[in-house]
Amino acid sequence: MLAPLASSKIRSDHLARPAIIYVRQSTLAQVREHTASTARQYDLVRRARELGWPPEAITVIDQDQGRSGASAAGRDGFQALVAEVGLGHAGAVLSLEASRLARASSDWYRLLELCALTETLVVDEDGVYDPGQYDDRLLLGFKGTMSEAELHWLRARLLGGKLEKARQGTLRVKLPTGLVYDPAGRVVLDPDEAVQAAIQLVFALFEDAGSALAVVRHFAAQCLQIPTRHWGGARNGELRWEPLRHGRVLTILHDPAYAGAYVYGRTRTRTQLLPGEALRLKGRTRQVAPEAWPIVLRDAHPGYISWEQFLRIQQRLDDNRTFRPEERRGAVREGAALLQGIVLCGRCGRRMAVRYLADGTRPCYDCTEVHTELAGSTCQSIRGDGVDVAVARSFLEALQPAELTVALAALDDLEARAQQIDRQWQLRLEQARYEADLARRHFLAVEPEHRLVARSLEREWNAKLADVERLEREDATRPSSAAGLVSPEERQRILALAHDLPTVWQAATTTHAERKQLLRCLIKDVTLTKQTTTIHVAIRWQTESCTTLEVPRPPRSADLRRTDPAVIRRIAELAPNYTDRQIAARLNAEGRAPGLKGTFTADKVQWLRYKHAIPSGCPDGPLACPTGQRGDGRYSARAAATELNVSVSTIAAWCKVGRLDGIQTVPHGPWWIRLTPAIIATLRKPAQRHWARRASPDQGVS
Numbered sequence: 001m002l003a004p005l006a007s008s009k010i011r012s013d014h015l016a017r018p019a020i021i022y023v024r025q026s027t028l029a030q031v032r033e034h035t036a037s038t039a040r041q042y043d044l045v046r047r048a049r050e051l052g053w054p055p056e057a058i059t060v061i062d063q064d065q066g067r068s069g070a071s072a073a074g075r076d077g078f079q080a081l082v083a084e085v086g087l088g089h090a091g092a093v094l095s096l097e098a099s100r101l102a103r104a105s106s107d108w109y110r111l112l113e114l115c116a117l118t119e120t121l122v123v124d125e126d127g128v129y130d131p132g133q134y135d136d137r138l139l140l141g142f143k144g145t146m147s148e149a150e151l152h153w154l155r156a157r158l159l160g161g162k163l164e165k166a167r168q169g170t171l172r173v174k175l176p177t178g179l180v181y182d183p184a185g186r187v188v189l190d191p192d193e194a195v196q197a198a199i200q201l202v203f204a205l206f207e208d209a210g211s212a213l214a215v216v217r218h219f220a221a222q223c224l225q226i227p228t229r230h231w232g233g234a235r236n237g238e239l240r241w242e243p244l245r246h247g248r249v250l251t252i253l254h255d256p257a258y259a260g261a262y263v264y265g266r267t268r269t270r271t272q273l274l275p276g277e278a279l280r281l282k283g284r285t286r287q288v289a290p291e292a293w294p295i296v297l298r299d300a301h302p303g304y305i306s307w308e309q310f311l312r313i314q315q316r317l318d319d320n321r322t323f324r325p326e327e328r329r330g331a332v333r334e335g336a337a338l339l340q341g342i343v344l345c346g347r348c349g350r351r352m353a354v355r356y357l358a359d360g361t362r363p364c365y366d367c368t369e370v371h372t373e374l375a376g377s378t379c380q381s382i383r384g385d386g387v388d389v390a391v392a393r394s395f396l397e398a399l400q401p402a403e404l405t406v407a408l409a410a411l412d413d414l415e416a417r418a419q420q421i422d423r424q425w426q427l428r429l430e431q432a433r434y435e436a437d438l439a440r441r442h443f444l445a446v447e448p449e450h451r452l453v454a455r456s457l458e459r460e461w462n463a464k465l466a467d468v469e470r471l472e473r474e475d476a477t478r479p480s481s482a483a484g485l486v487s488p489e490e491r492q493r494i495l496a497l498a499h500d501l502p503t504v505w506q507a508a509t510t511t512h513a514e515r516k517q518l519l520r521c522l523i524k525d526v527t528l529t530k531q532t533t534t535i536h537v538a539i540r541w542q543t544e545s546c547t548t549l550e551v552p553r554p555p556r557s558a559d560l561r562r563t564d565p566a567v568i569r570r571i572a573e574l575a576p577n578y579t580d581r582q583i584a585a586r587l588n589a590e591g592r593a594p595g596l597k598g599t600f601t602a603d604k605v606q607w608l609r610y611k612h613a614i615p616s617g618c619p620d621g622p623l624a625c626p627t628g629q630r631g632d633g634r635y636s637a638r639a640a641a642t643e644l645n646v647s648v649s650t651i652a653a654w655c656k657v658g659r660l661d662g663i664q665t666v667p668h669g670p671w672w673i674r675l676t677p678a679i680i681a682t683l684r685k686p687a688q689r690h691w692a693r694r695a696s697p698d699q700g701v702s
Contacts, residue, residue, distance in 0.1 A: 009130050010051055010092075014121055017091030019053040021045060022081055023062040024069060024100050031065050037096070044094045044123075051123070053091070069103035070151065078102070085114045092121040092128075098140070099147040108144035112137060166264035169297045173264070176255050177229045178304065187257075187301035192239065194427035195227045196304075201420050202226070202244075202252050203305055203313075210316055210517055211331045212249040219244040222421055223474050225428075241428075253317060256296075259310035260303025265294040290314065329525075332516045337363035338388040339526050340516060346529025346536060348379050363388065365528060380530050383554045387537055390551045391526055394539055395519055396502050425475050432471050436464035563595040568612055571605060576617035576631040580605040581665060620665045634663070634672040643675060645685040659683075 023041040025031045031038065048058045064077035072078055078101070084090045093115065095101050102108040115122055116131040122140060123129070129136040165171035175187060178199040182188045189196055201224070205215045219226070225241040226248060256263045269285045298307050305313075320331040329341035337354040345352050345367035352365040365387070367379035439461040446454050504510060522542055529536040530553070537549040567587065574583045584600035594604050609616060617631025628639025635643065637651045640660070644651070652671060655662030660683075661674040 009121060009128050013119070014091035015052050015057075017089060017120075018057045018059050018084075019048040019051075019092045019094060019123075020081055020084060020090045021048065021058065021060045021094045022064075022077065022101055023060060024064045024075075024077070025066060026068045028066040041096045041100065044096065047123070048092070048094055051092075051128070057091075069099060069101070069107075071104055072102065072107045078107070082111060082114065085111065085118055085120050088118040088120075090118070090120050092123050094123040097124055097147070098143040099150065102144070103148055103151045105144055105148050108147070109141070112140055112144075163264075163295075166295050169262040169300050171264065174231045176252070176257050177227055179257055179301070180229070187262075189302050189304075190229070192227075192427075192431075194424060194431060195229070195239070197420060197424040197427060198224070198226055199252065199258065199304055201424060202249060203258070203309075204420065206249075206253060206313065206316075207309075210520075211320060212253065212317070213246055213331075215249050216244050216246050223477075224421070224424060250317070253313050256290075256310060257301075258304045259307045260299050260301055261307060261310075262297040262300035263293055263295065329520070332513045332520070334511070334513055335363070336361050336512050337365070337384055338392060338512070338516060338519060339363075339365065339384065342520065342523060342525045343384075344525050344527045345380055346527045346538070350379070352380070352382075352528070354384075357383075380528070382528050382530055382535060386551050386554055387526075387528060387535060390537060390549050391519075391523070391539060392505065392515075394547055394549065395522060396505060398522060398541070429468070429471055429475065432464070432468045436461070436468050439464045561595045563608060564592070567592050567594070568608060568614075571608055572612075572614050575609060575614050578632065579618040579620060579665065580609070580616065581620075582618070620669070622670050630672065634674050637662075637671040637673065640671075640673040640675060643680060644683050646683075654683075 021041075021044045023038070023044075025034060025038060042060070042062075045055075045058055045060065049055060061077040061081055063080075064075045067075050067077075069075075072082075081090075081093065081101075085093065093101070093111075098108065101111060112122070112131045114120070116137065119130075119132060121128055121130055122136075129140050131137045131140060162171060170185075172181070172185070175181065178190050178195055179187055180190050202215055205218050206212065209215060209218070218224075220243070224244070226244040228240045228242060230236055230238045230240070252258065256266075266288055267285045268288050319329045321328055331341075333340055335354065335356065337356070340354050340363075341351075343352045343354075343365050344350070348367060348370070350367055350369050352367045355364050355366055356362065357364055363384035364381060365384045366381045369379075370376040371378045439457065443454065443457040443461050446457055448454070505515065524540045524542050524544075527538040527540070529538075533553055535551045535553055537551055539547040539549070541547070570587065570590075570592065571583060574586060578586065580602040583605045584602050587600045587605075592600070594600055594608075608614070618634075619625050619630065622628070622636040622638065625636060628636045628642075637648050637655075641648045641651050651660065651662075651673065654660040655671050655673060660679070662671045664671055
């Protein structure tokens with residue numbers, strides 16, 4: 001019955017055009033393993049000959065082997081088939097079933113539409129169909145729909161079984177380095193002690209430093225490496241040691257498997273069309289928030305940390321992020337600002353930024369988000385040195401009851417850290433020496449006649465010996481971890497010093513980062529509000545209790561440059577009886593300083609007198625003394641000449657020879673003479689002599 005129907009649909013115009021056979025397998029594994037299906041598809045050539053097509057008119061398209069039929073993107077063979085059908089160059093399209101041509105209804109119906117327009121037949125194992133006829137097209141549409149639904153059912157069954165195994169914790173997944181499957185399929189800690197020690201050291205260092213980059217820095221300083229165990233492939237199970245990188249630290253810290261938890265669904269993959277590229281679907285994997293993980297089985301296997309410690313690490317990592325800084329404190333930095341990351345604005349509640357003044361050591365806390373984002377004015381700008389001192393004082397006072405416990409814990413941590421580092425180096429050396437000894441035994445076990453094998457084993461033995469020598473050299477030159485250990489005598493001295501924690505806090509060996517790390521252990525945040533004369537400081541502790549302080553506002557820069565009013569009063573006291581130079585000398589001797597620091601000079605004293613309208617009783621110039629006598633009793637040269645009835649030059653001569661007590665503030669300057677009644681009585685002339693002016697030679701005598 002089928003043969004007459006098929007032959008009635010195949011017309012001479014169909015046989016005049018080529019028959020195209022489409023061959024496809026979804027994956028390369030199917031091409032390699034499902035050879036029977038491939039043979040059945042190639043056998044459609046025989047079916048085409050039986051339907052009347054000559055061998056030279058039969059074309060096989062098989063370049064889509066190993067390509068999925070879920071989309072037409074990337075299937076060059078299918079695109080060529082559609083092009084031939086659209087141009088009317090095909091009399092029939094042969095395939096094993098509808099799923100071989102397309103799994104997507106959009107691609108299937110597009111092909112059927114073109115076949116109907118160009119009067120191209122569709123042939124499969126069940127029969128011959130003419131898409132131009134309603135019944136055949138309806139049947140082909142059902143086949144395409146069922147093919148697409150079949151793909152959905154297959155995927156749903158596979159995913160359902162996968163999810164069920166995941167809910168039971170038996171789904172085999174790739175384990176991070178440090179965890180392996182035992183022969184029974186259970187997850188256990190890596191039997192290599194060096195691997196365990198390296199992973200444990202990462203978590204221990206992060207607990208101390210609170211920063212992933214600090215862990216990397218410590219590994220680099222101690223010449224340590226991190227292991228990587230290969231998963232799958234030819235190198236499955238092989239261990240490789242390499243320098244620790246920042247991304248690797250974050251991967252370790254974010255992995256819940258190290259906390260003994262079995263988690264499924266940490267990532268989600270979505271397909272999307274990318275603009276600007278060829279039409280193809282790409283999968284994009286995104287991280288899922290921990291609270292949205294679909295399957296979490298705690299205590300499913302041994303771990304390196306507890307679940308509570310894992311959650312604490314995630315919270316600290318989230319605090320260290322720079323995204324949305326108003327919600328996160330950020331990692332501890334090296335700067336001098338003690339409240340970096342934990343200081344809030346008391347006016348708007350936003351997190352305040354840190355900048356440093358010109359000297360680079362005095363911090364300033366600024367609330368500039370309104371100015372940066374909305375072009376508004378700066379909310380607050382507060383100098384932080386005084387605030388830091390007040391907060392540190394409160395912190396030390398709160399810490400005093402637990403000082404001894406903190407000191408003991410710190411010493412224990414130092415010793416444990418040093419032992420961990422030494423242990424890891426010992427394990428690395430032990431492993432290298434074992435591999436060298438194993439290579440030696442392999443070399444000695446080979447027959448002498450096998451020279452090629454012996455040479456290869458000898459090279460391997462030499463390479464292992466070189467690795468041992470290199471590790472021993474690095475171990476000898478690396479910074480000694482014994483520096484972290486203390487003798488019993490030193491321990492007693494440190495415990496005694498713990499009673500004086502402020503001394504340790506202020507010590508030059510204590511870094512800014514260490515102070516901030518300690519501060520964050522007790523203080524959650526600090527809120528600052530600038531007031532008229534003080535700064536209101538609200539300290540919120542980790543227990544949610546609050547302590548308030550009032551810190552005096554630091555003087556303004558103008559106030560710092562302004563001379564102390566007590567100095568101005570002192571200048572006013574000295575001005576009637578002393579010169580500016582004498583006043584400067586007295587102020588320097590008294591230990592006083594001008595507003596700009598340094599020492600006083602005559603010019604500075606003169607400027608302060610001018611600024612504060614303080615007259616001088618002892619000026620250096622005679623024009624500033626109309627009476628001719630200063631406050632210290634000295635006369636100008638002209639006033640002294642008038643008193644003694646002599647000329648000014650005579651006064652100058654007497655001063656030079658010491659006949660008069662005269663002084664000059666500068667060389668060749670005016671003279672100031674001290675006259676007493678006895679001196680006046682001795683040197684005063686009865687009358688001042690006036691010498692006649694000498695006439696010039698060409699002037700006659702009258």
